[in-house]
Amino acid sequence: MPPHRVELADNWKLASARDVSVGGQAISLPEYDAATWHAVARMPATVLEILEEDGTYPNLYEGMNLLNDVPQDLYLQDWWYRTSFQVPTGAHTFWVDFPGINYRAEIWLNGELVADDKQVVGMYNDHRFNITRFIHPGNPNVLAVKVTPERL
Secondary structure, rough: OOOOOOOOOOOOOEEHHHHOOOHHHOOOOOOOOOOOOEEOOOOOOOHHHHHEEEEEEOOOOOOOOHHHHHOOOOOHEEEEEEEEOOEEEEEEEOOEOOOOOEEEEEEEEOEEEOOOOOOOOOOOOEEEEHHHHHOOOOOEEEEEEEOOOOOO
């Protein structure tokens, strides 16, 4: 079977890690309820872009809105991104590729840790992982990524 590429650009949700009381193992399971999370129009996207698009912080670039309306620690928080997707049946090998994460991340798939924040580090690094053993063909698969900004 020829390689099949599935772009995971849609169906993402976003939440501040401060607002989430469980870890990646629970968040990356299909039964986890992320209904209150921020909807993401399309990935890749920055946290600020997502929060502007969903109306949390509208009109960011008018007047002093960016300074006055947005918490100044927004860039210091950890954030969870979550999506679900199907994979084609009959495929035998699955990879996930992150061409850039700023700055560290934990990657979880279907309740299993794919990579931790020691493996996924550096904003200009490409991170690619074989996820074959974590995939459930024919069933929903849930990917959760906790992004941690660079801390000086």
